[in-house]
Amino acid sequence: MxxxxxxxxxxxxxxxxxxxxxxxxxxxxxxxxxxxxxxxxxxxxxxxLSSDWNPAAGKFGIFPMITASLWVTFGAMITGAPLGVAVAIFLSEYAPRPMMKVVKPTIELLAAIPSVVYGFIGVMVLAPFIRSYFGGPGLSLLAGSIILGIMILPTVISISIDSIMAVPRSYREGSLALGATTWQTIHMITIKASKSGIIASIILGLGRAVGETMAVIMVAGNSVNIPHSALDSVRTLTANIALEMSYATGMHRQALFATGVVLFVGIIILNSIASVALRKRTSKR
Amino acid sequence: MSTKFNIHNFNFYFNGSPVLKDLNLDVTSNEILGVIGPAGSGKTTFLRSLNRMNELEAGIRTEGEILMDGQNIYDPEVDVAGLRKRVGMVFAMPVPLPMSIYENVVYGPRLSGISSKSRLDELVEKSLKEAFIWDEVRDRLKLSGLRLSGGQQQRLCLARVLAMKPEVILLDEPCSGLDPISTAKIEDALTVLKKEYTIILVTNNTKQAARVADKTAFFLMGEMIEVGLTRQIFTAPAKKETHDYITGRFG
The missing domain is CATH 1.20.5 (Single alpha-helices involved in coiled-coils or other helix-helix interfaces)
Structure with a gap:
């Protein structure tokens, strides 16, 4: 039937x-x-480009938030990308296969941890650490960068490993047979051949960092100002929307949507660059 | 004639099972040693044992020793990268590195610390000439090595080995994917090159061994059945298995 x-x-x-x-x-x-x-x-x-954000007075300049978002993302790249690429190189080139088979899925599991948990750890551990060792309020650009740097690790590591593993074995063998050491082979051949994939992994990670909201609200301090040092409290574009949407009306509400448009455009640009880089990688083979 | 390699009771195990059994063989300098035998006979493993490329796999174990100019290359003190600079290798599948023709050739010399532009230029021309490919690529050295034809790629791979000035060249079925003309060019190159290098040529094409090798070794099931002057192996082999193989009765 x-x-x-x-x-x-x-x-x-x-x-x-x-x-x-x-x-x-x-x-x-x-x-x-x-x-x-x-x-x-x-x-x-x-x-x-205006730095004056005062919704009650009808002032809607989001330049501080743009700066904050850029700095936090840049900071996440500085902390997360080298670490992630190093882990990817170690796991794919040095670690024994069985170890990689266990560690890679475990790292990917990091992406499954809710961002509020990252934020919570940031507030309870990282912020007090920064406050007592570096000064400032603790909840800061630096804290946001480090937390986001950790959050982008699974993306960077996973995609980097995939693109390093996609480098033909014959390239490595050719290089080793010519008397190159393992490290010479890695940095002269393997990384070069998988460069576009590694760059794509970092950009995709950055896309995630730009859009992250909860963890950043919890650790970055949220005051509207252009940061002068890494220890300043900052408010990102995402945080701005999330913090004010519950009571915003009229122009203010529209300004938050406009902030959303700016974010949207930024992330689309990042993702397009990443997908172009990834396509370049696949077409080369 | 001096001896390049003395191989004494060499055994090679992969995941516990023997791939090469009790190998004893001397390789003479400035000769071409042809290695023939059916698939799975251990020819390639033998070749990759001579520059320790076999160590890239997990789960391998070796016994016995391989002396190169009297020194055991399996000694733990040996610098493996240095060994591979002395013992160059051309693979069955010609795979240039993903860079220009020029860069492919200077890759090895650069690793050895040669950086002078004129010195490198000179090496590129000399090596490409020795590999019989200079005339075909001299005007496009900046072209990616991957854009060449299969036969040209294989000669480029030979040139990049020559540029390192090794003492020994190992060739693993270098002509298996090539047309007869490219094959002839490689063979011509080898006959000239043996004046300066010791060459070991693994081949599935017994006729190729008959054409270019001074001595020929026959491998079967991980054992070397016999070795001798090529003429003798192909006309009057001592062992029945060798006779059966070269007359095409199996393999």
Missing amino acids: KLVGEKGVRRILMTVAFSAISALLLITLFIINEGLPFIFRYGLKDFL
């Missing part, structure tokens, strides 16, 4: 598939629709 015919199945699956795509489309349209008119009315330059 057929409940749904072949055509019926096809139609149902198509509807489901399109609803996912249309959700994406609707969200995009919605934030653009809410945010863009504000940007035009307020002026793109004033919005992006």
Whole structure:
């Protein structure tokens, strides 16, 4: 007894598939629709480059938040990328295969830890540590960078390992047979051949860092100012939206949507660069 | 004629099972030693034992010794990278490194610390000439090595080995994927090169061994059945297995 015919199945699956795509489309349209008119009315330059954020007085300059987001992301790259790439090189080139087979999935599990947990550890351990050893309030740009640096590790490590493993074995053998040591082979051949994949892994990690909200709100301090040192308290774009959305109305509400548009554009740019880099990697083989 | 390698009671195990059994063989300098035998006979393992490339696998164990100019290359003190600079290798699948023709050739010399541009240029020209490929690539040394044809890639791989000025060249079925013309060019190169180098050529093509090798060794199931002057091996082999193999009765 057929409940749904072949055509019926096809139609149902198509509807489901399109609803996912249309959700994406609707969200995009919605934030653009809410945010863009504000940007035009307020002026793109004033919005992006003014440092005056005072919603009660009708001032909506998000430059401090942009700076904060950029710095925190940059800090995450400085802490997370070298560590992640080093781990990837160690696991794929030096560690015995069985060890990698255990460690790689474990690292990927790091991505499954809720960001609020990272934030909690940051508040309880990292912030007091920074406060007592470096000074400042503790909840700071530095704390945000370190927490985000750890959070991007699974992305950086996992994708870097995949692209290092994709380097043909014959390249390594050729290099070793010419009298290169393991390390010479790694930095002259393996890393060069997997460079675009490693860069893509870092950029994807950065995309994650830019968009991260909860952990950053918890550890970065959230005061609206342009940071002068790594120990200053900062508020990122994501934090700005999350902190003020519950009571924002009118212009203020639209300004937050416009902040969303800025974030959205930034992350799309990062992801496009990453996917171009990844495509370059696959087409080379 | 001096002896390059003395191999004494050499055994090679992979995951506990023997791949090479009790190998005893002397390799003479400035000769081409052809190594023939059916698939799985241990030819390639033998070759990769001479520059310790076999160590890239996990789960291997060796017994006995291989002396090169009197020194055991399996001595723990031996610098493996240094050994591989002295014993160059050309693989069955020609794979240039993912860089230009020029860079492929100077890769080895650079590792040995040669950095003068004129010195490197000179080496590139000399090595490519010795590998019979100079005339085909002289105008496009900046081209990626991967863009060459299969036969050219294999000669480039030979050139990059020559550029290191090794003492020994190991060739693992270097012509298995090549057309007859490219094969002839490689063989021509080898006959000239043996004046300066000791060459060990593993080949599945018995006729190739007959054409270029001074001596030929026959391997079967991890054992060396016999070794002797090529002419003698191909006309009057001492062992029945050798006779069966070269007349195509099995393998």
